[in-house]
Amino acid sequence: MQRMPxxxxxxxxxxxxxxxxxxxxxxxxxxxxxxxxxxxxxxDTAVGLDGNHAKIAMLQTPGGQGCVELFExxxxxxxxxxxxxxxxxxxxxxxxxxxxxxxxxxxxAKHGCYPLRGVATYEDIYxxxxxRGPSGIIVMLAEELKK
Numbered sequence: 790m791q792r793m794p795x796x797x798x799x800x801x802x803x804x805x806x807x808x809x810x811x812x813x814x815x816x817x818x819x820x821x822x823x824x825x826x827x828x829x830x831x832x833d834t835a836v837g838l839d840g841n842h843a844k845i846a847m848l849q850t851p852g853g854q855g856c857v858e859l860f861e862x863x864x865x866x867x868x869x870x871x872x873x874x875x876x877x878x879x880x881x882x883x884x885x886x887x888x889x890x891x892x893x894x895x896x897x898a899k900h901g902c903y904p905l906r907g908v909a910t911y912e913d914i915y916x917x918x919x920x921r922g923p924s925g926i927i928v929m930l931a932e933e934l935k936k
Contacts, residue, residue, distance in 0.1 A: 797855075798856065799847065799855075799856035799857060799858045800855075800856070800857050800858070800883050801857075801858045801859075801860060802857060802858070802859055802860070802883070802924075802926055803859075803860045803861075803862060803867060803924070804859050804860065804861055804923055804924040804926070805861070805867060805869070805923075805924045806861065806923065806924070807844050807845075807846055807859050807860075807861035809900070809923045809924075810846075810859050810922075810923040810924060810926075811846055811848070811859065812900065813897070813900045813902065813922055813923050814848050814857060814859075815848070816896045816899065816900065817885065817887070817893060817896055817897070818850070818851055818885075818887075819848040819849060819850055819851075819857065820848065820849055820851070821846060821847070821848055822847040822848065822849050822856070823846070823847050824844070824845065824846045824847075825844075825845050825846075826842070826843070826844050826845070826863075827841075827842070827843055827845055828840075828841060828842035828843070828863075828864075838865055839865075840864050840865060841862075841864070841865070842862070842863040842864040843860045843861060843862045843863060844860070844861040844863065845858060845859065845860050845861075846858070846859045847859075850885070857883060870925075871925075872921060872925030872927075873925065873927060875905070875919060875927065881927065882919065882926075882927035882928065882929050883926065883927075883928055883929070884928075884929035884930075884931065885928065885929070885930055885931070886931050886932070886933065887930050887931065887932055888932065889932060890908060890916045890917070890918065890930055890931070890932035893930045893932075894908070894918070894920070894930070897920050897922070897928075897930075900922075900923065902920050902921060902922050902923070902928075903920065903921065904918040904919065904920055905918075905919045905920070905921060905927075906918075906919075910934070913934055913935070914933070914934055914935060915931045915932065915933055915934060916931070916932045916934060917929060917930065917931040917932070918930055
């Protein structure tokens with residue numbers, strides 16, 4: 790069987806406050822590629838929601854190897870949910886490599902975002918932690934120790 794070429798475009802995350810989420814991710818080092826407000830028949834079809842209307846923002850990691858797309862729904866009204874736990878089935882987390890985990894955690898703390906438990910060291914290879922970010926997003930931060 791011949792495989793179809795495939796490329797990961799982005800990870801999409803619905804948030805309750807797009808500006809708060811943009812501030813968090815840009816402070817961590819991502820840059821805003823663009824912002825828009827979308828609605829109309831094409832969004833209804835693509836997303837599968839009638840009357841779909843949302844603010845969106847596309848953010849890119851340094852070097853351009855990854856993107857995060859944020860959505861703040863205007864209509865239909867966003868449905869609040871309990872923050873996910875690491876062992877729940879479904880979208881788990883978004884992960885970023887950082888040069889210095891302590892600096893990244895200081896930035897996260899400015900946004901009221903803290904590790905779920907602490908910072909762990911994995912086999913002297915990585916220091917890593919899960920942070921509860923804006924809108925309850927789980928964000929993994931990892932610092933490679935052997936560079």
